[in-house]
Amino acid sequence: MKVEFKVNDRKHSIEIEPGELLVETLRRLGYKSVKHACDTASCGACSVQLDGNPVLSCRTFTAAVDGHEIKTVEAFSKEGELSAVQKALVEEGAVQCGFCIPALVVTAEALLNENPNPTEEEIKTYLNGNLCRCTGYVSQNHAIMKAAELRRNSASVPAGNQGELS
Amino acid sequence: MKVPDLGTTLTTSTKFKVVDTSVPKVDGYALVKGKTVFTDDFNIPNALVVKILRSPHAHAIIRFVDASEALALEGVVCVLTHKDVPRVAYTRAGQGYPEPSPYDTFVLDKKVRYVGDAVAIVAAETEEIANRALKLIKVEYEVLPAVLDYEHASDDGMPVIHDEPEISGAYDPSRNIASHYEMHIEDVDKELAKCDVVVEGTYYTPNPSHAMMEPHTAISYFDPNGRLTIISSTQVPYHVRRIIRHIFGVESRVIKPRIGGGFGGKQAIHVEAYVTAVTLKTGRPARCVYTREETMTATNTRHAMRFKVRVGASKDGKLRVIDMDGLSNTGAYGEHALTTFMVAGSKTLPLYNKVKAVRFKGDVVYTNIEPAGAFRGYGAPQSMFALDSALDELAYKLGMDPIDFKLKNSIREGETSPVFRMMGEGREGVEQIIQSCKIEECALAGAKLFNWYEKKKRPKVKGTKARGCGVAFAMQGSSIPAIDMGGATIKMNDDGTFNLMIGATDLGTGSDTILAQIAAEALHTTTDKFIVYSSDTDVTPFDKGAYASSTTYVSGNATKRAAERMAQEILKAASEIMDKPIEELHLEDGKVISESGHSITYSEIQTKLFYSFKQRQLEVTESFVSEVSPPPYMVSFAEVEIDLETGKVDVLNFLSYVDCGTPINPKLARGQVEGATVQGIGMVLYEEHVFDKNGRMVTNDFFTYKIPSRKDVKNIKVEFAKSYEPTGPFGAKSVSEIGLDTPAPAIANAIFDAVGIRVKKLPIKSEDIFFALKNMAKSL
Ligand code: FES
Ligand code: FES
Numbered sequence: 001m002k003v004e005f006k007v008n009d010r011k012h013s014i015e016i017e018p019g020e021l022l023v024e025t026l027r028r029l030g031y032k033s034v035k036h037a038c039d040t041a042s043c044g045a046c047s048v049q050l051d052g053n054p055v056l057s058c059r060t061f062t063a064a065v066d067g068h069e070i071k072t073v074e075a076f077s078k079e080g081e082l083s084a085v086q087k088a089l090v091e092e093g094a095v096q097c098g099f100c101i102p103a104l105v106v107t108a109e110a111l112l113n114e115n116p117n118p119t120e121e122e123i124k125t126y127l128n129g130n131l132c133r134c135t136g137y138v139s140q141n142h143a144i145m146k147a148a149e150l151r152r153n154s155a156s157v158p159a160g161n162q163g164e165l166s
Numbered sequence: 167m168k169v170p171d172l173g174t175t176l177t178t179s180t181k182f183k184v185v186d187t188s189v190p191k192v193d194g195y196a197l198v199k200g201k202t203v204f205t206d207d208f209n210i211p212n213a214l215v216v217k218i219l220r221s222p223h224a225h226a227i228i229r230f231v232d233a234s235e236a237l238a239l240e241g242v243v244c245v246l247t248h249k250d251v252p253r254v255a256y257t258r259a260g261q262g263y264p265e266p267s268p269y270d271t272f273v274l275d276k277k278v279r280y281v282g283d284a285v286a287i288v289a290a291e292t293e294e295i296a297n298r299a300l301k302l303i304k305v306e307y308e309v310l311p312a313v314l315d316y317e318h319a320s321d322d323g324m325p326v327i328h329d330e331p332e333i334s335g336a337y338d339p340s341r342n343i344a345s346h347y348e349m350h351i352e353d354v355d356k357e358l359a360k361c362d363v364v365v366e367g368t369y370y371t372p373n374p375s376h377a378m379m380e381p382h383t384a385i386s387y388f389d390p391n392g393r394l395t396i397i398s399s400t401q402v403p404y405h406v407r408r409i410i411r412h413i414f415g416v417e418s419r420v421i422k423p424r425i426g427g428g429f430g431g432k433q434a435i436h437v438e439a440y441v442t443a444v445t446l447k448t449g450r451p452a453r454c455v456y457t458r459e460e461t462m463t464a465t466n467t468r469h470a471m472r473f474k475v476r477v478g479a480s481k482d483g484k485l486r487v488i489d490m491d492g493l494s495n496t497g498a499y500g501e502h503a504l505t506t507f508m509v510a511g512s513k514t515l516p517l518y519n520k521v522k523a524v525r526f527k528g529d530v531v532y533t534n535i536e537p538a539g540a541f542r543g544y545g546a547p548q549s550m551f552a553l554d555s556a557l558d559e560l561a562y563k564l565g566m567d568p569i570d571f572k573l574k575n576s577i578r579e580g581e582t583s584p585v586f587r588m589m590g591e592g593r594e595g596v597e598q599i600i601q602s603c604k605i606e607e608c609a610l611a612g613a614k615l616f617n618w619y620e621k622k623k624r625p626k627v628k629g630t631k632a633r634g635c636g637v638a639f640a641m642q643g644s645s646i647p648a649i650d651m652g653g654a655t656i657k658m659n660d661d662g663t664f665n666l667m668i669g670a671t672d673l674g675t676g677s678d679t680i681l682a683q684i685a686a687e688a689l690h691t692t693t694d695k696f697i698v699y700s701s702d703t704d705v706t707p708f709d710k711g712a713y714a715s716s717t718t719y720v721s722g723n724a725t726k727r728a729a730e731r732m733a734q735e736i737l738k739a740a741s742e743i744m745d746k747p748i749e750e751l752h753l754e755d756g757k758v759i760s761e762s763g764h765s766i767t768y769s770e771i772q773t774k775l776f777y778s779f780k781q782r783q784l785e786v787t788e789s790f791v792s793e794v795s796p797p798p799y800m801v802s803f804a805e806v807e808i809d810l811e812t813g814k815v816d817v818l819n820f821l822s823y824v825d826c827g828t829p830i831n832p833k834l835a836r837g838q839v840e841g842a843t844v845q846g847i848g849m850v851l852y853e854e855h856v857f858d859k860n861g862r863m864v865t866n867d868f869f870t871y872k873i874p875s876r877k878d879v880k881n882i883k884v885e886f887a888k889s890y891e892p893t894g895p896f897g898a899k900s901v902s903e904i905g906l907d908t909p910a911p912a913i914a915n916a917i918f919d920a921v922g923i924r925v926k927k928l929p930i931k932s933e934d935i936f937f938a939l940k941n942m943a944k945s946l
Contacts, residue, residue, distance in 0.1 A: 032207040033200025035426075037379050038458040042868035045379055073200035082198065090194035093833030096841065097674025098197030099379040099426030105198065124876040131868065133377050133427050134674050136844030137876045139837055 003066040007031060008075040022048070022057035022065060026072065033073045033102035044130035047103035048072050054107045056129075073102035076109055084150040085109055085143075092143035096134035104130050108144050116152055120145060184686040185896045188833035189693045191679045193424060193672070203424040205383040205399045206455050213385060214243055216444050216454035217296040219286040219303050220464060221278035224312035224534035224861030225325060228276050228305060231286060236302040241295035244447055245303065246287040248274040251443050254413045255332040258434040259501040259539065260402030262649045262710060266592025268335035268344055268500040270328050273413060273439045278307075279327055279498035280534050281862040282464035289444040289452055312534040313342060314861050316470065316495035319531035327498065327532040336500055339532070344500035347508055348527030349588050354476070354489040357523035361478030361486050365560045368474045369552035370927040371910070373467040373495065374853040376541055377873045380426020381461040384437035386418075386444070387451035393704075394418040396442065399425045401432040401671050402711035403701045409435045410442055418442070422701035428673040429845070430540035433713045434501055436465055462866045466539030467855065469506050469530070470495040473552035483566050485521045485557070485575040490549065492528030497537040502544070503530040505591040510545035512595060513907075514553050516583035516797070517641045520575045524585070534861050540713060542842060543906040546642060547849070551928065554638045554911035559924060568915065569609050569618065569801075572639045579603045591714070596647040598794040602899065604825040604887035605639065608801040612823035613637075615885065616803040626920055632808045633818075634920025640802070640907035643795035644891075644900035645716035651791045652721035653707030654728040656685060658736070658784040660776050662756055662769035663695045669709025670721035671701045675902055676834040677717045681725045683830055684895050688729035689736075690753040691768070707787055715900030718830060720792050722895035727788035735784050739771050743779060796891045798826040798899045802843075802908035806916040813936030817847055817913060818880050822905060825887040828897035832886065835901045839884045842905025848874045850910045854929045 004013045007029065016025060023046045026034045034057055037045035046058040049071035076083040082090070085108045089095050104127065111118060111126045118126070123144050124137075132140060196203055233245035251274050257267040274284055286303055290296035311325045318324065320341040328339040337346045358364055384398040394416055400406050403420040410418050425432065437454045444452035456465070471494045478487040492510060496503040511526040554572075561571035577583060579600055587597040613619065621635045655667040666685050672678040682696035699706060709721055733753055740758035741748045743766060750761040759765040775782050805819040822839050829835035852872045856864045865871040890897035914925045923938045 032202045032204075035204075035379070037381065037426075038868045040458070040867045040869040043379065073198075077199050082195070086198040090190045090198050093188065093191070093676075093831075093837045095191060095194050095197050096676070096837060097379065097427040098193070098424060099204065099674075101197055102200035105200075124879075128876045131379065131873060131875060133379050133429070133845070133873060134841045135837055136840035136842075136874075136882060137879050138840045138882050139833070141876070 001063065003062060005065045005067065006069045008071055016062045020062045022060040022062050025062040026057060031072045031074065035099060035103065037099065044107070045100055045103050047107050047130065049106055049110055052110065052113065054110045071106065073105045076105055083109065084147040085112065088143040088147040088150065089140065092139045092146065094135055094139035094143040100130060100132040104140065108147070112148050112151055116148060118148060182687055182896060184683045184693055185830050186828055186832065188831055189679065189683060191676050191834065192682055192693070192698055193678060197424065204380060204426055205385060205397050205423055208385060208397060210385055210387055210451045210453065213451035213453040214289040214291065214444060214448065215293045215296045216441055216452050217288045217300055218284050218440060219288060219300050221281060221283040221285050223278060223307055223309050224281050224314065225310040225327065226278050226307040227310065228278065228285060229308055230306050232304040233286065236288065236299040239295060239299050239302060241291040242299045243289045243291065244444065245299065246274065246443055246447065248272065248276050252413055255334065256409055256412055257501055258436065258499065260405035260433045260435060260711060261505070262646070263408060266504050267502055268333060270333045270336055271499050273443060280536055281860070282536060283498060287440050287443055289448060312861050313532070314534060314857065316531050316533045317472065317493065319533050320529065327534060342532040343529050344496050344532050345504035345507060345530040347504065350525040351584055352523035354487050354523045354525045357487045358476065358478045362481040363560060363563045364476060364478040365556050365563060366476045367556055367559070367926055368472060369555060371471050371548040371551055372854055372928055373470040373538060374849050375462055375467050375855070375871060376429040376431030378427030378429055378431055381456040381458060382432065382436045382465055383455045384441045385451065385453045386441040388445065388449065394442065394445065396420045396438055398422060398438050399432060400438070401428045401673050401713060403671060403703050404669060404708055405711060406435050406438050407703050410438060413439060414442060414446060416446065419704040422671055425673050428712065429542045430544065430713065431466055432673065433540040433711065434466060458868065459866045462871060463536055463863045466501065467536055468541040469538040469545065469548065471510065471548040473549055475552045475556045477556045477560050479560055479564060483564055483571050483574050485518055487523045488515060488518060488521050488553065489525045490552065492549070494528065494530040495533055495538060496530050497533055497535045499537040500532065501537050501539045506540070506545035508589055508591055510549035512585060512589035513546040513642050514549045516585045517577055517639060518575045519577040519581055519583035535857065536863065542845065543903050544714070547846065547906045547910060550640055550907045551910035551914065555914050555926070558636070558911065558915040558918070568637050569613055573606060573609050576605055576639060577603060591646050596794060601893065602796060602825065602827055602889050602891040603799055604889045605799040605801065607887045608799060608823035608825055611887070612801050612803055612821060612885070616821045618803060621805065630810050632810055632920040634806055634916045634918070636804045636912045636915025636919055638802050638908040638912035638915060640800045640904055641797040642715055642900060642904040642907065643797050644719035644894065645792040645795050646714045647792045647795040650710045650714060650716045650720045651789055652709040652724045653787060653789045654721065654725040655707050655785065655787040656728045656732045658732065658768065658772045660769060660772040662767060663697055664689070666696045666698045666725065667706040668698070668700045668721055668725060669706045670717050671709065671712040673712050675712070675838060676831060677712065677721065680718060680830040680834065681721060684722050684725045685729040687896060688726050689733055691756040695756065715903045718898050718900055719894055720790055722898060724788055724790035726895040727790060728786050731786040731788055732784065735786060736768065736771060739775060739784065740766055743771060743774055794893060796893060796899050798824065798901060798904050800824045800904050800908060802912045804912035804916040806913060806920055808917065808920050808935060810939060813932035813934070813939060815851060815917060815930060815932065815935060816880065820881070821883045822908065823885050823887060824901065824904070825889040826901035827889050827891035827894050827899035829886050829901065830896065830898050835886070836884045838902045839905040840882055842903065843882055843909055844874050844879055846906045846909025850913045850928055850930055852929060
């Protein structure tokens with residue numbers, strides 16, 4: 001069957017197999033930042049934004065995103081400029097192997113859009129599904145707090161571009 | 167810096183410009199942008215999808231395999247069984263050669279030794295076809311009785327797991343004993359008789375999974391010139407190349423891109439042999455990505471161990487005896503069997519060097535479960551749980567604060583332990599005098615920061631909750647001395663940058679970054695001037711790989727040496743160009759500056775050398791072999807809260823005070839300790855594999871095997887003692903493994919402090935605490 005959807009503002013119109021999962025489609029289309037790390041919807045490494053909300057692409061049928069908008073991590077660093085979340089993650093040493101990171105960025109961006117001033121507990125709750133085996137989470141939570149502050153302080157940045165640092 | 171001082175001023179100075187600063191990781195930007203950097207991200211046109219047919223039985227002989235139906239399926243390109251691959255015995259362990267692990271493994275064998283063992287390799291055009299083909303292969307097994315309980319693996323009459331004639335290097339395969347080790351200093355029994363207080367206990371640690379986020383993955387193909395190329399998510403590219411040559415007799419190039427975590431789980435050859443077999447057979451590229459289930463069930467776990475411990479002391483708090491009788495479960499194959507067991511002794515016993523008599527002995531046995539392998543800490547977390555818990559109990563019985571007792575008996579700068587010489591990895595060790603050891607600072611400053619003494623005085627129980635505090639001491643090593651070697655090449659470019667080529671394998675730890683920092687410090691420039699290429703066996707110099715806490719120390723020293731020699735080359739060239747004696751020149755901020763104030767930039771020097779003056783490329787290669795293995799030290803403090811109604815344990819606070827010498831990059835060093843701490847908390851409280859009665863692992867995914875998630879982690883703090891290791895690069899020692907040694911004993915000791923229960927078996931489950939509390943109440 002044929003589906004149409006947008007990924008990071010780019011239109012895709014493609015043939016898919018019945019039962020095809022979004023994680024497979026996205027990787028096939030070259031969005032390799034979307035990781036497939038489990039088969040039980042338990043790790044969060046495949047998270048993308050669907051119309052602004054984080055979803056597990058390993059549990060989303062591609063057919064279901066027909067007519068919708070997907071965002072992967074690539075959407076958040078326009079022209080090479082890192083978003084506040086990305087910048088803080090690198091600066092705080094919160095990126096070790098990096099395998100969990102694209103999905104973490106995508107989910108954290110959604111959190112900060114919903115809640116620009118989260119407490120550490122709120123960060124932990126929202127991102128509890130994003131497993132990371134390297135960092136022990138401490139630096140990541142800290143980085144997201146810092147990113148939230150950066151975003152609040154640069155509120156003059158036009159909407160949709162929040163968090164971009166220039 | 168004057169030439170005669172080159173290196174020496176740097177090694178003794180602690181004023182650094184680049185080292186001891188938290189520069190961002192050199193690969194951080196690519197990772198955070200989600201670039202195509204992991205093995206499975208590479209598009210290799212025409213690659214076949216490789217899948218492995220795995221044994222449903224724990225122990226069986228393969229009578230025959232009928233792959234005709236699978237082969238008839240359109241899109242199936244080949245099905246390989248044990249008849250189609252070389253019958254060459256090897257070990258999957260990625261270790262220095264010759265490996266101390268037994269050669270007891272074949273790519274495919276006619277016998278399977280655990281549920282998940284490989285039976286056949288399938289290659290097809292798509293994943294879907296490969297999966298369908300797996301179901302069409304018919305295998306007839308002769309099922310054998312299995313050895314599932316490691317405490318009885320070498321009992322009389324047990325089935326023999328390794329009866330193949332080709333096996334070599336195993337201690338006594340006829341009794342399922344892969345390895346055996348024993349050592350002693352003085353007579354423990356005689357000494358025990360003299361002790362005023364003796365504590366005995368039997369401690370069990372389980373076999374957790376590494377659970378790195380990226381599953382094991384490899385791709386192989388012939389490059390345009392017909393050279394076999396393997397891209398692999400490995401910690402040991404050079405060992406992979408060597409083992410592939412040993413099995414298949416073929417030369418190859420092994421490239422390690424970014425890898426999604428390893429923790430020892432990728433210090434072995436896993437997927438590489440399967441894709442190589444397919445590429446050699448078909449001539450086509452082959453890709454194999456393990457499923458999470460395969461990563462859980464068919465790679466490696468930690469060695470489960472049992473230690474019977476006896477420790478004794480005199481009334482004055484002098485530790486007189488440590489006696490450890492161990493048993494380790496290596497599963498179906500003996501990867502890292504002997505060495506993890508020896509490290510269980512060699513990375514714990516020297517910490518208490520004041521002791522009179524020591525004995526450490528035991529067997530490592532085969533069983534019909536997933537093979538154990540290297541896992542961060544490499545035996546030390548297992549034995550430290552036993553030893554530190556026993557010492558805590560001893561201190562309690564002596565009426566001493568555990569910090570005082572452990573400090574009184576532990577090693578200090580300028581001292582040694584005979585264990586260093588006696589126990590190496592798979593052989594004798596190397597004598598060493600400890601040159602940096604800030605364990606006292608770690609304990610005392612840590613206690614202060616943690617409020618240890620105040621917290622200990624507080625009432626334990628408040629309503630339905632009890633709180634308690636525990637402390638644990640640890641050491642590790644920095645490399646395997648006299649074995650581990652690493653090389654570094656530095657090439658200068660005409661734009662003032664350098665290529666740093668290292669065999670060292672960054673598995674997410676940040677080694678590419680800290681090695682660039684070391685080079686930048688020695689060359690008086692900045693980290694961004696280094697373009698790092700690591701772990702490509704055709705391009706970078708040899709390095710043993712990422713294990714044994716060796717990269718910072720061994721690869722770091724190699725890099726420092728290379729950078730220092732490059733500095734000399736630059737000065738020599740500058741002296742010729744500027745026509746000034748070398749003694750009047752020094753390096754500063756990417757320039758050579760003369761006493762008279764003239765200067766020339768690195769860029770100008772190499773440009774001249776390229777085009778117009780004594781033309782040559784500046785490039786140097788240096789190697790480093792460790793002579794000693796300076797231990798990092800750590801003292802950790804845990805505060806737990808126990809729900810008296812349910813037995814649930816919460817780790818409220820966990821502080822680690824670490825002596826890792828100079829932290830080359832403090833944020834990355836801290837990240838190593840934080841990550842290891844949480845893995846340790848996972849091992850203590852959550853992670854357990856459950857097997858059914860036929861030996862099938864039931865906990866084979868992230869749903870049934872719980873690793874700590876964000877909400878499980880409360881307050882974790884890491885501090886560094888001011889320390890400088892004279893033999894390390896700019897004073898550095900290792901930091902990646904030690905963090906896993908303390909969580910188990912610190913938390914267990916804290917539970918004792920809270921409710922008086924000595925936990926001797928991991929993981930610590932709420933129900934166990936609950937029932938122990940109930941029993942205690944009854945007996946009151
Ligand atoms: S891949 Fe693990 S949750 Fe989707
Ligand atoms: S950084 Fe490795 S899994 Fe998160």
